[in-house]
Structures are given as C-alpha cells and as structure tokens.
Amino acid sequence: MDSKLLKKEKLLPLLDELRKxxxxxxxxEEDALLFYRPVESVAEIKLGSGRSVVPPKEWFFPQAESLYxxxxxxxxLVLEETLAATPAVLFGIHPCDLRSFAVLDAVFLQxxxxxxYTLRRxxxxxxxxxxxxxxxxxxxxxxxxSPVEGTGADVHLSExxxxxxxxxxxxxGKELVARYQEFFEDQVAGVAEAKEAxxxxxxxxxxxxxxxxxxxxxxxxxxxxxxxxxxxxxxxGCGICTYVCPTCHCFDITDxxxxxxxxxxxxxxxxxxxxxxxxxxxxxxRHALYQRLRNRFFHKLKxxxxxxxxxxxxxxxxxxxxxxxxxxIREVIATVRGLGE
Amino acid sequence: MNPLLPKPATIVDIIRETGDVKTxxxxxxDPEEMAAWTHKPGQTAMLSVFGVGEAMFCLASSPTCRDWxxxxxxxxxxxxxxxxxxEPEAKIGVRGPYGNHFPYENMQGKNLLVIGGGIGLAPLRPxxxxxxxxxNRQHYGNIEVIYGARSYGDLCYKEEVFRVWPQAPGVSVFTxxxxxxxGWSGHVGxxxxxxxxxxxxxxxxxxxxxGPPVMIRxxxxxxxxxxxxxxxxxxxxxxxxxxxxGKCGRCNVGARFVCRDGPVFNLAELKELPPEY
Amino acid sequence: xxxxxxxxxxxxxxxxxxxxxxxxxxxxGSLQASARPFFATRPEEAAELxxxxxxxxxxxxYLVRFPDxxxxxxxxxxxxxxxxxxxxxxxxxxxKITVVGVxxxxxxxxxxxxAQLPPATRIEAVEERGNTYVLHxxxxxxxxxxxxxxxxxxLVCVRNNPVGVDLLLGKEAMPVADPExxxxxxxKAVEALPAGEKAAFWDRVFGRCLRCYACREVCPACSCTQCxxxxxxxxxxxxxxxxxxxxxxxxxxHYHLIRAFHVAGRCTxxxxxxxxxxxxxxxxxxxxxxxxxxxxxxxxxxxxxxGPLCAYAPDxxxxxx
Numbered sequence: 030m031d032s033k034l035l036k037k038e039k040l041l042p043l044l045d046e047l048r049k050x051x052x053x054x055x056x057x058e059e060d061a062l063l064f065y066r067p068v069e070s071v072a073e074i075k076l077g078s079g080r081s082v083v084p085p086k087e088w089f090f091p092q093a094e095s096l097y098x099x100x101x102x103x104x105x106l107v108l109e110e111t112l113a114a115t116p117a118v119l120f121g122i123h124p125c126d127l128r129s130f131a132v133l134d135a136v137f138l139q140x141x142x143x144x145x146y147t148l149r150r151x152x153x154x155x156x157x158x159x160x161x162x163x164x165x166x167x168x169x170x171x172x173x174x175s176p177v178e179g180t181g182a183d184v185h186l187s188e189x190x191x192x193x194x195x196x197x198x199x200x201x202g203k204e205l206v207a208r209y210q211e212f213f214e215d216q217v218a219g220v221a222e223a224k225e226a227x228x229x230x231x232x233x234x235x236x237x238x239x240x241x242x243x244x245x246x247x248x249x250x251x252x253x254x255x256x257x258x259x260x261x262x263x264x265x266g267c268g269i270c271t272y273v274c275p276t277c278h279c280f281d282i283t284d285x286x287x288x289x290x291x292x293x294x295x296x297x298x299x300x301x302x303x304x305x306x307x308x309x310x311x312x313x314x315r316h317a318l319y320q321r322l323r324n325r326f327f328h329k330l331k332x333x334x335x336x337x338x339x340x341x342x343x344x345x346x347x348x349x350x351x352x353x354x355x356x357x358i359r360e361v362i363a364t365v366r367g368l369g370e
Numbered sequence: 371m372n373p374l375l376p377k378p379a380t381i382v383d384i385i386r387e388t389g390d391v392k393t394x395x396x397x398x399x400d401p402e403e404m405a406a407w408t409h410k411p412g413q414t415a416m417l418s419v420f421g422v423g424e425a426m427f428c429l430a431s432s433p434t435c436r437d438w439x440x441x442x443x444x445x446x447x448x449x450x451x452x453x454x455x456x457e458p459e460a461k462i463g464v465r466g467p468y469g470n471h472f473p474y475e476n477m478q479g480k481n482l483l484v485i486g487g488g489i490g491l492a493p494l495r496p497x498x499x500x501x502x503x504x505x506n507r508q509h510y511g512n513i514e515v516i517y518g519a520r521s522y523g524d525l526c527y528k529e530e531v532f533r534v535w536p537q538a539p540g541v542s543v544f545t546x547x548x549x550x551x552x553g554w555s556g557h558v559g560x561x562x563x564x565x566x567x568x569x570x571x572x573x574x575x576x577x578x579x580x581g582p583p584v585m586i587r588x589x590x591x592x593x594x595x596x597x598x599x600x601x602x603x604x605x606x607x608x609x610x611x612x613x614x615x616g617k618c619g620r621c622n623v624g625a626r627f628v629c630r631d632g633p634v635f636n637l638a639e640l641k642e643l644p645p646e647y
Numbered sequence: 648x649x650x651x652x653x654x655x656x657x658x659x660x661x662x663x664x665x666x667x668x669x670x671x672x673x674x675x676g677s678l679q680a681s682a683r684p685f686f687a688t689r690p691e692e693a694a695e696l697x698x699x700x701x702x703x704x705x706x707x708x709y710l711v712r713f714p715d716x717x718x719x720x721x722x723x724x725x726x727x728x729x730x731x732x733x734x735x736x737x738x739x740x741x742x743k744i745t746v747v748g749v750x751x752x753x754x755x756x757x758x759x760x761x762a763q764l765p766p767a768t769r770i771e772a773v774e775e776r777g778n779t780y781v782l783h784x785x786x787x788x789x790x791x792x793x794x795x796x797x798x799x800x801x802l803v804c805v806r807n808n809p810v811g812v813d814l815l816l817g818k819e820a821m822p823v824a825d826p827e828x829x830x831x832x833x834x835k836a837v838e839a840l841p842a843g844e845k846a847a848f849w850d851r852v853f854g855r856c857l858r859c860y861a862c863r864e865v866c867p868a869c870s871c872t873q874c875x876x877x878x879x880x881x882x883x884x885x886x887x888x889x890x891x892x893x894x895x896x897x898x899x900x901h902y903h904l905i906r907a908f909h910v911a912g913r914c915t916x917x918x919x920x921x922x923x924x925x926x927x928x929x930x931x932x933x934x935x936x937x938x939x940x941x942x943x944x945x946x947x948x949x950x951x952x953x954g955p956l957c958a959y960a961p962d963x964x965x966x967x968x
Binding site (some may be wrong): 061064082236238262265271272273283285296357361 | 683684712761783851861929
Binding site (some may be wrong): 279291310333336 | 371372373374375378418420421422423424446447450455459460461463471548583606608609610612615616617618619620622623624625626643646647
C-alpha cells in the first residue's frame, strides 16, 4: 500500500479538480441533515464526521431507478435498456459504510451479476474518510471495523493535525493519485503513528460494547422464542430501519406507463411492510409484525452470514438513532446472546 | 447480458384449461434465443405484461418440447388478469429460466408418484412429459399420477390426463373430483383420501407433489403413514417474487431464496427451514 | 418526577392485578435522554414504567392492536384526543380501556439536551422545578429552562392536563405556553412566502421523503385497516395506483397531500408524524394549515367529537355551492 500526505487546505482544491472530470458525490447538509449528493460546487460539501441519514449505498443502488424503457405501439414491442453510469468520485465515506459496499457486493455481484449496480460500482472511485468522533449509536467495532480504517475505499483520508494521511488502497486509487499528483506530498514520519493513536482514542469512545460472537448459531435456536413478539409490540412497522440501513438491498419492481410508452423501475422495499410478502392468493408467509421484525434481525444477524459469509450489519448506528420507538439492534444482540434456548 | 431485461416474446396459442386457467404457448421472438432456450422440469420464468408488471410462473412445458414454452396461469391478480385478457399474437416478455429443478438425474431407474391438485399439476407436468419423451423413457420406471380437482371442469390438461398418459406404457393415472357430478363415473373424494385408498408403495420411488396447501398437508400425512421418507418427497414452493435472481430479497425462507435455491425442495430440506412459506 | 413515576407504577400494578391485561406506558430508553413505549402484562413489570420529559410518544394507536384485551394506556394532554377520536370512529371499545392521564409540563427536545450534556452521562433523575427541568447526573445537575429547551409543540401547548381520562395522576401541571406566541406562526410564515419560495420550500422537504411511511404508521388518525398506498394487496382498489412506489417528487407531493387530507379534521395535533420523520419533513405545517382552514370555514358549526368534517345535521343551513 502506498501512502501520501494531503495538506488540509488542498482538499477542496483537489475536489474541485476532480469535479471537473468526474461527477462528484459528497456529503452535503440540508436542514441540518447530511446526504450524499452530486455537488456542483465544492462549497456545498460538508466536511466533518457526521453520519448521513441515507447511507451512501444510494449511489450504487438508488432508491428508485429505471431498468428499461418499453414501447408497445402498434402491437409491437421495443425494449431499451436504461443503463447509465457516469464516471464518478464518491467522497467522504466512513469506515462502516465502506464495509457496507462489501456486503452489497456479495449480493449484487454474485452471478447473475446485477448490471446496474456493477456499472456504477465500476465507474466510481471511492474516497474514504476516517471518523474523528464516535457517535453514541455507533458500534462498528463489534464487526471488527476501526473508525480509521480504509478497507473498501480506493483512496482513504485520515485527518492528522494539519494534514490528511492518504492511503492509496487499490489500482483505481493509485491511478487517481498519480493523475492528481501535484496535490499530494510524500509521507513524513510520525503521521502513521498519529493515525494509530487516533484509532486508540476513538476505540475508547464507543458508548456500548457489542459482541457478536456466535450470534448466527445462537439465533438459529431462538426462532420460536417469545422475545420477537415482545420486541415487536412497540415496532411501528414502518420502513425507517431498512431505508437508512447501508446493507439492506431489498427492492420492488414496478411499471410506470402512459399509453404505449412505459418504464420499468426498481425501488427500495422494506421487509417490515405488511404487503411485502403478500401472495396474490391472500396468503402471507409473514403476516404478523413480529414475523417481519424477526426476519429483519435474522437477515442482518444470521441469514446474511449464512448465505454470503459476511455479516449483514456494519454497526453504523443509523437504525439505532432513527428508530422512533427505540428498537436498538445493540440491545437485541445483547439480549439474544443472553437468552436461554 | 442484463438478467433483469426480458426477452420479447409472442403468445402463439392460448388453450383454455378450466374456467379460470389458461395455458399460454409462447415463442421467443429471436429465433436464436428460442433455439438456445433450455430449462429443466420444475424451473420457473418471469413473464411481463408491459404496462402492468411481471410475475413468476412455473414452466408447464417439457424441456423436450423445443417449439414453444407453455405457462398455465390461473386468473388471480393484476398480472394474471392482464395475461387472461391477451389474445394470440400478443407481445409479452420472458426472462429465465430460474431456480432449481426436480432431481430427474437422481430419479433415473426409479418409479415416480405424481400427486397434483388443480393447477398444482402445472409444475409437475414437465417432469412427466420429460420422462415420457422417447429418448428418456428407458431411464425411468413406472409413473403413477394421482390428480384431483374440485370438479371435472377444474381438471387441467385433460387430453394428457385422460388420453395421452394412460396410453403410455408404464403409466397409470388416477383422477378424482371433490363431489359427485353428472357424467363423471370416476373416483369422487379428496386427493389425500384417494392416496390412502390407493396405498402406493414407497418402494424404489420418488414423489412429487403440488397443490393447495391443505391438500399437501393431509397428503403428506398419508404418505408418512404409508412409509414414505421425507427425502423421497419433493414439492415446489410459491412465493412473491420480483427479481428472480436472488437480489430483491422478498422470497427468502430463512437464508434460502426460493427463486434461486428453490422452488423445488424435498421434505427433509423444508423441515430445516423456518415455516415462513 | 419521582412521585409521578411512583404513583404510575403503583396504579399500573394495581390495574394489572385487577384484570387489565396490557398496560401501555413508557420505560427508559437505551439511548441517553430517551424513553420508549413499554407494554406491561404482569404486575411486577410495572416497576419498569417511568414518566419524564422524554416520554414524547403518543401511545394511543397501540390500543388498536389489542381489540380483545382489557388495556390501560398512559396519556399526556396532547395524546388524550386520540382516544376519543379512535373510540368515536369505533376503532376502540372505550369500555375495555382504562385511560391513565399524566399532567405534563412539556417534553424536552432531545437534541438540545444532548447538545448540552457531556456524552455518555447517565441521567439519574429528572426534577421539575417550576419552569425548569433539572437533570441529575453523576457529574452534577444540568438545568434546562423550558422556554429554551422544550419541543416546539410543547411551547404552544395548552393541553398540559389531560381531560376525559379514567384516572388522573400527579399534580396539576402549569401551562408552559407563552400566550404571546402564535401557535400558527410556522404556518403563517410559509403562507407569507412568495410563490416561488413556497414551491422551493416544499420541493426541498418533500424531495427528501423516503416513503418509509412512519408518519402513517404512527398516526392515530391514520386508522384505515387498508391504506390507499398499499398497492400489493390483491384486488384492493381494483389495482388502482394512487402513487408510484418508485420515489419521485410529484408522487411524494401526492402522498403527503393525500395523507394530510385524509387526516384533515381528524388530526389531534400530537405531532408524532413530525417527530418520527427520519428526514424531518415539517408535517405539522400541513396538518395545522388544514386545521386552520377548517376552523375558518366551519369554526362556528356544531360538531361532535368526530369534528366538523364528519358531523352531519339535517338542519345544516349550508348548501352545496
């Protein structure tokens, strides 16, 4: 791995240069909320370590996207793919969200490969950024993620005093740094050590220690436990936890059609919704809210592990922070580990 | 190759099976794609009615039929109703085939018991016709078909059930309807009771079963009492599906996706899964 | 607040012993300065109940989930209206429910509290001292003056003491509302915007709607057993699609306006829709705007508990124009 330095005052000028060549997607603030959005000017970018409401998965797997257009004029049928991806730089991705891309890759890059996701993924260079603070809901450490880790990024920045330590992690990252080499300087002694020290400090800031050892197997024995019904009593059955989850990948496919012209879309869907698994016959395999809530936790904490050998949760804390009735996955994990069978 | 993009296809014929079931004969518009299409008994495909939506159906035609694909569809929801409105020459979309299949390889040298209820015969039919194809017949033993529906009018594939299959060597077909009706001289009663009556032997045999959940439940009980083992009995699951390729998430039963890891499961496998199907 | 919590626990325990099957109240949350809905089914579980200025949730809609059970529910003044509304619409059998009222001096805006408390400081007790809440922690006392720290809806609230309850606990709460402050100031501010800015404002807030439907799920006036937006239900509305499921701006407008109109005249002002919204869409502006118009149009009309939009009187003098 290559390592460079970027002076803090050079970050925005670098991003400004990148903006000329790539579509630049970066954290922006709207009404005190953070979103990853394409920016037209680097002045829009919100630097710092806040957590976005909607995870950056949105860039690879948008909440709604057209799959193809069709025309049925004159009794015929013309189909036209609407695959499109511009070369982009996704800037300011935190370690938990970087890991989430690996979780989504396991789903979308598995054969048969999802072309829409893949194309965006291929055409995007990811610039990660280390956290400078740990939010009260964060628990990425439970999944072996460190708040200063760049795994999953092409280039990763860690703020150290007046500079960013730049880790060049992939061939894509190498190409980018080489192309904009005038912005970067050579690594100097002490910076890497300072970054390691930051890791130590941040590790002490997690408010809740979460251990997930043995969880998939343990859950296997708790499918019929009354805990799920108890937990679901306060659940609203809304889609917040799934829509703000960086690893949730469920979608629906629908038609939007006017006359002979139409588009087929896909859009996010949530396993907590009543009609998610409803059969045409009226039969619903998960008709009760507790079954749907249980499925969500099993998916995050067991099924994903069983199916893809990668944990389905990254400990970003979004669902913890945004659940209106305080269903806290950290507490669910701790409770489940303590339950008798 | 974009797996979510359907292939344009044309409905070439529509056969009315029952009051609410039609079989659609479909040909892919691109002759090369049609020639390249291969599926296995038990697999499914996604049909598109443009402007309405997509839905997953089992292939009802045998893989040995190279001229067209068949789908037997009961009018029930949005997409199926739209399909029922269509006439020959209409354009639809097809993508697939998806999922696993009945283990016809392991069934070589064995006898087969087919138990169907109503439109539940549709996913089993390709297996029967595949085994009856001249090039395959020698590899398989006797085939018994126990098939029931509410009334005579609700029995699908009458030509095959009453003429083609019974005339084929080594095939016996037992049909039943729920209640007596004029002109019906055959067996009357529910499928599970008929199974109990016929007492098929579990010897050297595989069972494939599909039909209404209640029929399956009681038939499995009957089969258990006759000494059939869970690994001998295969069924096919139905779930709400959107992508068909294991991405959209909704057809999961435990960690398995019915669209990819199913729809065919044996009873032993099903027992390992949460009862959410 | 200690006495109030104590009497709440005592009453809950008593009710659960005397035949109430589910007691719906609040328990401490897992996060700093938070509470959560809690369902006690056995008298000993009453010990987990709390009441403090973080008990912001309106618990009334949960009653709908227990149609066959004898229930009790804790309501603040602003939640109480939801019980009568749902009972009036026959979603609840009022006879089966014991409504336990708690006087409320206002709910603290959680974000303001977090901004002022050092991280990971456990709140040990909350004391209400006149116009201030004092949070007792291991690191000392943190006073929060109500005027500066209450949730917006509480600053204009005049329903501090619940009415129509079966059991009223605690001492009468003093109103916090500033009589000088116009409860509709937010609505009027948007009304006063030039058309272009008004459109930009709604484009911005609706543009970030996730269609998670939390506002619908939490709303005691969204009481339909099947919703116009649930499209996968076979045969429902003959397959009509009121909004596309695929998120887009026009359909998000459509969703929010339909939602607001469906609860018009029935919204009880608990502001839960706005609280639960993960992207902070100011939904109460819509609800208040409709309430304001209804008041202007039908304010003088006689209305039963279900409000002027569903009141019917044969001698209604108004003609259809």
